Amino acid sequence: MNEWLIRKKVFRFLVLFFLLISIYLYFSRTMLVVFFVMGFSLLGYAKITVKTLKFIGIAVVSILVLYAYLFSVKLDRNAKGAEAFLYKIKIAPEEIFKSKIDRNNHKELWDHWRGYEAKRAIYLMEENPTSYFIGTGFGSLVNLKFQAPVGGEGGMKYISRLHNGYIFVLYKTGILGLLLYFVFLTSLYMKIYRFNTNNSNQILVNRLISSIGLFYIFTTLIISGIYIPRDAVVFVLGGLLSFNTLKSNTKM
Numbered sequence: 001m002n003e004w005l006i007r008k009k010v011f012r013f014l015v016l017f018f019l020l021i022s023i024y025l026y027f028s029r030t031m032l033v034v035f036f037v038m039g040f041s042l043l044g045y046a047k048i049t050v051k052t053l054k055f056i057g058i059a060v061v062s063i064l065v066l067y068a069y070l071f072s073v074k075l076d077r078n079a080k081g082a083e084a085f086l087y088k089i090k091i092a093p094e095e096i097f098k099s100k101i102d103r104n105n106h107k108e109l110w111d112h113w114r115g116y117e118a119k120r121a122i123y124l125m126e127e128n129p130t131s132y133f134i135g136t137g138f139g140s141l142v143n144l145k146f147q148a149p150v151g152g153e154g155g156m157k158y159i160s161r162l163h164n165g166y167i168f169v170l171y172k173t174g175i176l177g178l179l180l181y182f183v184f185l186t187s188l189y190m191k192i193y194r195f196n197t198n199n200s201n202q203i204l205v206n207r208l209i210s211s212i213g214l215f216y217i218f219t220t221l222i223i224s225g226i227y228i229p230r231d232a233v234v235f236v237l238g239g240l241l242s243f244n245t246l247k248s249n250t251k252m
Contacts, residue, residue, distance in 0.1 A: 034215055041211035047192050077107065096164065096222060103146055114222065117159070118167040120144055125171060135174035142171065165220035165227055185220070188213025188237075205240055212237045 045052050067090070075087040091111055099119030101108045109116065121142050125131045141158035149155045162168040170178045192210035212233060216225045226234055 033218060037214050037218060038211040041192070041214050042207055046189070046207070046210050046214060077111075114163040117142065117144075117162045118164045121162060121167050121171040131171075131174060133174045133176065135170070135172050135177055138172050140172065161224055161227065161229075163223060165223075165225040168224060168227060181220075185213050185217050189217065202244075205243055209237065209240050209244075212240070 040046065040055075045055060070086060070090040075083055075090060077087055078084075079087065094115070095112055096114050098112045099115040101112050101116060103109050103116065124143065125136070128136075141160055142162065144157055144159060147155040147157050148159075162171070166178065166181075169181050173180075189210050191206040191213070215233065219225045219228070
């Protein structure tokens with residue numbers, strides 16, 4: 001029993017250690033939030049209880065205080081270091097949701113690129129209302145309406161993938177596909193509620209699966225979630241789900 005407890009603690013330490021290394025090597029707003037989301041989920045706080053609701057309340061108040069401060073000071077967009085990072089945090093909400101911009105103003109365009117992509121996809125769907133139900137197909141492209149200086153020499157006018165993964169799934173597969181995607185992510189998160197209290201290994205595996213579900217729920221909004229190219233997390237998820245399948249088959 002003592003050996004198992006030691007292995008469990010070592011495993012948790014290694015998971016948090018590699019998360020910290022990832023944040024250090026690729027420091028960004030996304031990685032910072034992912035660290036907290038997955039860290040607290042691994043500790044079991046993703047399960048909704050009175051304790052976690054109190055924590056969520058404190059987190060919300062803290063975020064509101066932070067944004068009240070950020071909007072009370074002037075931050076330079078071209079600054080370096082901590083100021084540049086705070087500027088990115090400040091514009092994060094409108095970067096995703098603000099879409100009414102002057103695309104000839106490159107500063108404004110890049111600060112709200114995610115919102116602009118999503119706006120173009122929704123506009124194209126409005127031209128063909130049936131696409132809201134069945135999508136436009138996985139091979140369809142989004143017309144940016146101008147030659148964006150991305151993707152190498154010459155730029156790109158048509159793109160396949162959007163940063164906002166929810167709009168991406170809606171555009172490609174319609175409402176039905178989006179609902180199925182929600183069901184899939186929700187089923188991953190709900191693993192934290194399904195475990196045998198006599199099997200600690202299963203508890204840990206389910207917490208990891210639930211953590212990854214929360215990870216994709218968050219990252220789908222900003223970096224395409226499970227659809228991001230070269231995603232390594234999906235292989236970890238596949239291994240964990242395979243472990244669950246093998247355990248179920250063994251019981252049978």
